[in-house]
Amino acid sequence: MHLPELLADLDDVPSDLHEEAVFDAFVAWAADQGLSLYPAQEEAVLEVAAGSHVVxxxxxxxxxxxxxxxxxxxAMARGVRSYYTAPIKALVSEKFFALCTVFGAENVGMLTGDASVNPHAPIVCATAEIVANIALREGADADxxxxxxxxFHYYSxxxxxxxWQVPLIELPDTQFLLMSATLGDVDWLLEDLRRRTGRESTLVGGTDxxxxxxxxxxxxxxxxxxxxxxxxGKAPAYIxxxxxxxA
Structure with missing residues (x-):
């Protein structure tokens, strides 16, 4: 089952329970795929569903x-367009096909320097520079x-x-999920996001x-x-x- 098919079941959920219902629906879908969320994953997904910025x-x-x-x-449950960004076109392309499998090809697009596929889809995979240029061009009016x-460590x-810096500045109404395994102290970033966007910002970390x-x-x-x-018995291998x- 594609994830968007679950959205119809959320139509009659009261607004004050919508965030929790979105989280529960996603966890149930993951369980159907044989996946059990780790504590950090649960915390991060719940914070995102609640509308917070998450590092x-x-x-x-x-x-x-x-x-x-x-x-x-x-994001789809809230009816807003979401972007996935990465520094390498190959990774963007890989994520595009992976998201097509989960959300359906009609719901996923891709934008890179030399490719444009279904660019008006509700989910768009793009290189970081593409999103930065949209932010510079359209600012707070960007969809x-x-x-x-x-x-996200490419920020530095x-x-x-x-x-990586421009969208955080030029998209004040946008929610951000910032992911990296190699970040240091980000308290300054969380405080800056809170101050400029008025949205709660949360760090989900751990060493396990x-x-x-x-x-x-x-x-x-x-x-x-x-x-x-x-x-x-160590396959599959990523080379x-x-x-x-x-290569």
Missing amino acids: LATPTGSGKSLVALGAHFS IGQVVMDE DPDRGWA RPVPLSFDYVLAGVQETVELLIRD VHFTQAS
């Missing part, structure tokens, strides 16, 4: 992508009710950080890593290493190359 600073492998799904679902910013990047992380330094080639991972040529 999600949990370790890699702790399920930030599932929280993003909950955020997009919450952006929510932004999910992946890899000397060259590209502006694309639900998926164990191990390190190995090997001299074997990629193909042989993958064969060893499969043999040892990253430094250049497109080496």
Whole structure:
């Protein structure tokens, strides 16, 4: 079942119970997929459903992508357009197809520097610079009710950080879910968001890593290493190359 199909069941829910109903519907859907939310995921999805800005600073492998799904679902339930942003076009494209599977292709679009697919959909995947340019061009009038910013630590990047900074400044009525596994003290950010938007801002963090992380330094080639991972039951594997040529 696509997530938007659950929205019809929320039509008759009283307004004072709507946020809780959205959260319960998402948790029930996740359970149908065989997924049980971790405490940090539950807290983050509930805060987003309540309308707060959320800084999600949990370790890699702790399920930030599932929280993003909950955020997009919450935005659809409120009838506002949400954007997913990331620094790399390949990641934006990957997320586009993943969201199509969950929300249906008719409800998901994509905008990058060289591609435009269903751009008026209720959920749009875009590179960070695309959203920043919309924010600069349209400001508070932009049709952006929510932004999910992946890899938010790019905020401090000397060259590209502006694309993460501008939307926070130019979209005062937009809700933000800011996600990264490598953030330091963000109290200043939470206070700034509260002051400028009048919206509650919450940090959801933690150091528990639900998926164990191990390190190995090997001299074997990629193909042989993958064969060893499969043999040892460590597949599927996600392989990253430094250049497109080496990939």
